[in-house]
Amino acid sequence: MDYIVNGFYEAIKLIFSFDSELYEIIGLSVFVSSSAVIISVLFSIPMAVTLGIKEFIGKEIFARLMYTLMGIPSVLVGLLVAITLSRRGPLGILGLMYTPKAMIIAQFVLITPLMMGLIFTIVRKRGKEIERAGRLLGARNIHLILLIIRELKVEIMMAVLTAFSRAISEVGAVMIVGGNIKNHTRVITTSIVMFNSMGDYELAIALGIILLLISLIINSLLYRYKEGG
């Protein structure tokens, strides 16, 4: 039992000693997940809003497909991205495998259906009445999309934060496409797996605490946003 207590004690010491390796890992994690979320936001929000209010053939099938992809296992995404980016793969020429860019791509693929699915659902539910109100006041095309985004900003923000939460806490995809290379592609989750297998519990627990803190901050933001509007 001592090693657990000791692990926690050493972990807290590590956090406050501002260990460079620890903070490099945290920095890369936040950078990779934030980049994936920002790129996904630019794609998912306009797409989900447009598809949510438009009526088109196959909308139900599209919705079901997206809901299925919302829960796609991260190792499967990692595998698919790895196959695409590996030297023999269709995008192998880009030489992205085992780089932070590959990790961003993998997380983008992982969280985009989740973000789109959440926004698509709320737009399907509430988008029509907002669209109607906007049209009656003279809004068209881009103004209608912007109006819906603004009216549903709380729900959209929650979807974005949920996606960030999923991105920063996943391990499968970044492990496969990043390779957990020291000072290059090592992030919080892959480090926890590695330090645990090495029996280095202090660093694993320290990173676990940091991950938990990040989750706490995100959930606090979600709660505040939801309550405050």
Added chain:
Amino acid sequence: MKIHITNLKKRFNDKLILDIEKIEIEKGLQCVIGENGCGKTTLLNIIAGQLHYDSGIVDYNNKPFSKLLAKDITLVPQKPYMLDRSVYGNIAYPLKLRKMSKNQINYEIDKILDYLDLMPLKHQKATNLSVGETQKIALIRAMIFKPKLLLLDEPTSNIDNKAIIKVETLIREYAKDNTVIMVTHSLTQVQRLTNRIIKL
């Protein structure tokens, strides 16, 4: 704007809701009256271009409905949707879409809010208003960008008697230069407002 409706039919689930042989609507104010479920709201939605109809013709100045025409038409529903922003933000929205200057927007909004004694509501969140206040703000928001055709679905149903007179005056004034079609259940209100009645 002149509206010509000929042989208009609308069904919901095989039930004939609307069957109009001929209606001609000229500039000014006309009231639509009729029993519950006779298709008054459906008619307004069709004229506003919000609802498809099964057969017939609806012409606006002898032209069919188009996106260009839609800019000059608006409808205030029985339960209007308030945008999640202040009363000022709600009323300013259609004016901002039409690229009106900020000074002009402020002037127009202050003028109309002042007339209806609604200045204290100016910076309140529109989604927190009472039903009657919502109706008044929705009416102002629709009138402020001066659509040539204004469709009102029971716009005073939740407004107190004192304010109704002012709202009616506002509607009557507006109808001097535009076409206003108003659904109402109050025959005394019809008598006060117009002698042009569409009975469904």
